[in-house]
Amino acid sequence: MTLIATESLTKVYGGGVTALSDLTVAVEPGIVGLVGANGAGKSTLIKLLLGLLTPTRGRIQVLGLDPTADTATVRARVGYMPEHDCLPPDLSAAELVTHLGRISGLPRTVARERASEALRHVGLHEERHRPVGGYSTGMKQRVKLAQALVHDPDLLLLDEPTNGLDPAGRDAMLALVQRIGTEFGISVLVCSHLLGEVERICDTLVAIEGGRLLRADHIAAMTSVTDVLAVEVSEGTEALAARLAALDLPVTREGRLLLVPLADQGTYDLILGAVAELDLPLHRLDQRRHRVAELFARRENSLV
Amino acid sequence: MSEPTGVIHDIGYQRYTGPRLGRRHVFGALYLHGVRTTFGLGRSAKAKIFPWLVVGIVLMVAAAVTAIRSQIGEVVMTYAQFADAMSWLVIFFVAVAAPELVSRDMRSGVLPLYFSRPLPHADYPLAKLLALVTALFLLLGAPQLLMFLGGAFTGDGMGAVWDELLDLLPGLLYAGLWAVVFASVGLLVASMTGKRAFAAGGIVAVFLMTTPIVGILSVLPSQTANQLAGIASPPTLVQGVGLWTMRDLLVTEANTADLDLGAFGPVYALAAVALVAGCVALLLARYKKVAAR
Numbered sequence: 382m383t384l385i386a387t388e389s390l391t392k393v394y395g396g397g398v399t400a401l402s403d404l405t406v407a408v409e410p411g412i413v414g415l416v417g418a419n420g421a422g423k424s425t426l427i428k429l430l431l432g433l434l435t436p437t438r439g440r441i442q443v444l445g446l447d448p449t450a451d452t453a454t455v456r457a458r459v460g461y462m463p464e465h466d467c468l469p470p471d472l473s474a475a476e477l478v479t480h481l482g483r484i485s486g487l488p489r490t491v492a493r494e495r496a497s498e499a500l501r502h503v504g505l506h507e508e509r510h511r512p513v514g515g516y517s518t519g520m521k522q523r524v525k526l527a528q529a530l531v532h533d534p535d536l537l538l539l540d541e542p543t544n545g546l547d548p549a550g551r552d553a554m555l556a557l558v559q560r561i562g563t564e565f566g567i568s569v570l571v572c573s574h575l576l577g578e579v580e581r582i583c584d585t586l587v588a589i590e591g592g593r594l595l596r597a598d599h600i601a602a603m604t605s606v607t608d609v610l611a612v613e614v615s616e617g618t619e620a621l622a623a624r625l626a627a628l629d630l631p632v633t634r635e636g637r638l639l640l641v642p643l644a645d646q647g648t649y650d651l652i653l654g655a656v657a658e659l660d661l662p663l664h665r666l667d668q669r670r671h672r673v674a675e676l677f678a679r680r681e682n683s684l685v
Numbered sequence: 686m687s688e689p690t691g692v693i694h695d696i697g698y699q700r701y702t703g704p705r706l707g708r709r710h711v712f713g714a715l716y717l718h719g720v721r722t723t724f725g726l727g728r729s730a731k732a733k734i735f736p737w738l739v740v741g742i743v744l745m746v747a748a749a750v751t752a753i754r755s756q757i758g759e760v761v762m763t764y765a766q767f768a769d770a771m772s773w774l775v776i777f778f779v780a781v782a783a784p785e786l787v788s789r790d791m792r793s794g795v796l797p798l799y800f801s802r803p804l805p806h807a808d809y810p811l812a813k814l815l816a817l818v819t820a821l822f823l824l825l826g827a828p829q830l831l832m833f834l835g836g837a838f839t840g841d842g843m844g845a846v847w848d849e850l851l852d853l854l855p856g857l858l859y860a861g862l863w864a865v866v867f868a869s870v871g872l873l874v875a876s877m878t879g880k881r882a883f884a885a886g887g888i889v890a891v892f893l894m895t896t897p898i899v900g901i902l903s904v905l906p907s908q909t910a911n912q913l914a915g916i917a918s919p920p921t922l923v924q925g926v927g928l929w930t931m932r933d934l935l936v937t938e939a940n941t942a943d944l945d946l947g948a949f950g951p952v953y954a955l956a957a958v959a960l961v962a963g964c965v966a967l968l969l970a971r972y973k974k975v976a977a978r
Contacts, residue, residue: 533701
């Protein structure tokens, strides 16, 4: 089954602002990263997925349903964590999450049980009975996540879940999201403007820019092996570079690494021979993986 | 076979396969939550002070009226007059309750959490409106019920109880009219702002600032203007409808109404209906816009 599918999806706001233009993408269940700069159209896409906005043109499907037509059905199966502050300060986390569970259609006692379960899963225990106003940013983010989880959705939409968190808080939140996606069996769409964060946990990456699709693919495909060999030696990097250049290999330096284009199996032998001759301690010799950031870096450079 | 007790297992995340209730239940949950909120139930002690102070006052007035009637035999106020006499308290109650119901949610940004759930955008304001109507009706109806119980038990025989009941029912209907008009106006004003103080001020202003207009209109040389003056302000509008439909219950020797309707009674009724319909329509339009944010 396709988790999210759009077909030339276009959203033009009343003022003539085009937030999304001709977006066609299909993603499979799992953890999906939605990456783009501020104003790229991430929040608009989320609102379209929730049926809060109707597309100007094109089609959109969530869990095989049309959010514009089957709004209630879609929303019953989707959990949404907004980017901004959205917690009333004078309610306790337990009360708020229970109430929102009931609004999602859970019976009264079930809502109470699942609220404390959801809060436990995000790591809030006894403090859940205190008013939210006294919580730290990290705890508030956890409550926001718990309220999205309380009705056991099939898809979670998380808008910038690491917003405002310190590095340790970010790691904890990302680990939690990863756990939800893998152990809980709930698909997750994580929105972020920080690529490095999302690529650590997601299976699929969708990158948008200015309302247009930049790239959508499995993270594995994006970080696929390339025909470049990376060589690292503990010492004598200069000497090795000179030696390899003398062997007619177009070598480039990148920090402590030497990059050599892989022509055929012979390239390995040439490099190993050179290292052996110079008697250098070889650290690594492997085929280079693309880092996702490079895909964007190239594009950004071309824009400059 | 029973498992050994005293062992706690972390059974991990459990998927939910039970029933998911429909729109009516969700509406009911939101409505009940609203009614509780207006009286500060499930909230901090501070939130309970004002609503229960008002409840205390109206019940005390009702108890006093009942006591005077049973001891001296003098009817201080009829059931219908009770709502009129309490109008200022009702206005203050609305000024506190309506912002509590809607402005607070707007301020804290919690609305996206509601509108991303299977809750049609019209249901949110309607549930809140119904909650406020219920609260106001309880506020005006409960004391009348107290007065009725007092009156019925001091009277002689079933005939007296029946007479009391016939007096009570129009009184309750009149309380319902007060509740509907004040709730719809108050909630619309409160839904415009996230700041509770502004909302409360706005509500009092709507009811207070329109009173001088009534005053000015009622001293104009034109008799038509005088007779239509009450329409300009919600409290006098409601009183006008009351006077038209149950004059003998509102106008007694002890309490003569200063509002002269002439033949414009039906106009007052139409104006009241139009006011409520207009407020509800604007409220729905307001939340249609808010939901898409």
